[in-house]
Amino acid sequence: MRLDTLPRFRLSRLPTPLQEAVRLREALGGRRKCPRIFFKRDDLTDLALGGNKARKLEFLVGEAKLQQATALVTTGGVQSNHARMTAAAARMAGMKAALVLTTADPQPEVQGNLLLDHLLGADVHLVHAGTSQSGAAKTEEEEKVEAVMQGLRDAGEVPFLIELGGSSAIGVLGYVDASRELCGQLADAGLKPARLYYASGSRGTQAGLELGVRMYEGGYRCVGIAVSGGEVDKLPHAVRIANEAAALIGAAPRLSAAELRTDQDFYGEGYAIPTRECVEAIRLVARTEGILLDPVYTGKAMAGLVAHIRSGEVGAGQTVVFLHTGGVPGFFAQARNIVNS
Numbered sequence: 001m002r003l004d005t006l007p008r009f010r011l012s013r014l015p016t017p018l019q020e021a022v023r024l025r026e027a028l029g030g031r032r033k034c035p036r037i038f039f040k041r042d043d044l045t046d047l048a049l050g051g052n053k054a055r056k057l058e059f060l061v062g063e064a065k066l067q068q069a070t071a072l073v074t075t076g077g078v079q080s081n082h083a084r085m086t087a088a089a090a091r092m093a094g095m096k097a098a099l100v101l102t103t104a105d106p107q108p109e110v111q112g113n114l115l116l117d118h119l120l121g122a123d124v125h126l127v128h129a130g131t132s133q134s135g136a137a138k139t140e141e142e143e144k145v146e147a148v149m150q151g152l153r154d155a156g157e158v159p160f161l162i163e164l165g166g167s168s169a170i171g172v173l174g175y176v177d178a179s180r181e182l183c184g185q186l187a188d189a190g191l192k193p194a195r196l197y198y199a200s201g202s203r204g205t206q207a208g209l210e211l212g213v214r215m216y217e218g219g220y221r222c223v224g225i226a227v228s229g230g231e232v233d234k235l236p237h238a239v240r241i242a243n244e245a246a247a248l249i250g251a252a253p254r255l256s257a258a259e260l261r262t263d264q265d266f267y268g269e270g271y272a273i274p275t276r277e278c279v280e281a282i283r284l285v286a287r288t289e290g291i292l293l294d295p296v297y298t299g300k301a302m303a304g305l306v307a308h309i310r311s312g313e314v315g316a317g318q319t320v321v322f323l324h325t326g327g328v329p330g331f332f333a334q335a336r337n338i339v340n341s
Helices: 022-027 053-066 081-092 112-119 140-154 169-189 204-215 231-249 276-289 298-311 328-333 335-340
Strands: 018-020 036-041 071-077 096-102 123-127 159-162 195-200 221-226 319-324
Touching (some): 022 036, 022 276, 071 140, 081 096, 081 328, 140 159, 169 204, 195 298, 204 221, 204 231, 276 298, 276 335, 298 319, 328 335
Parallel strands (some): 036 319, 071 159, 195 221, 195 319
């Protein structure tokens, strides 16, 4: 398999633990009602407070270095975990970092991920999400990215653009490799989970998990819990980048849209807006397991898992894995929402 021969820049502390949530199970009804729950702790990947993006960035930075890049450029929301981790990866690789971040507030509080972006010395560019003021088809974000890339070139740098969330064919390989790791851990522990739950955003993680479970014959079903809308565009994107990744490494499986499941019932009013169920799930996990979920991604994903357990969709006699993708720095920008919910 060509996965092990592709360029890779090590950023993570791997493998991450697979940890049983015994007290959470008891709180959700115990053995008579609740499946065994295991956390795959990708919040502990170690890069700049951890998270799932570290796995993707290992392959993306490897490609950037192959192209002799001197700067990484990426996009995201003003509290983007991906942007924070890209800035840290750039520093570890001896590169500059430029971040184009969208915000509704022209002067957002420098807190959470944004604080860490500045601490890491990233060149931060804030733009308002939406269409260009000039009426052009491109968004302000797209226009700013082009300007930042050109500015770096004019300054003698070689910029490498990383897509939103690292969700490209190369980024997908991070969770193909993670699936290999997880399947090995499950086999060593004698576990055969029915489902793997995860927060589904820009779909790079989904593409990697879905390709990986087929390649390594994991046997579990991947259940994404959407953290934002836009399924009509995101689903074909996931299929495309998964199949492009398969082609990159010479893997046989190919995915179709009908095979992927992303539950749309738990993202509430939109991205980065915590729901009541999300906050409840965060508190439940914190107070039973001492594990911190975040209000943008993993809190909503856990809300989905808890609802599926309470409805009986998954239940006693089964085992499930919950992929903890990190995101804790975002907590500190959402303190008011968490306390007041």
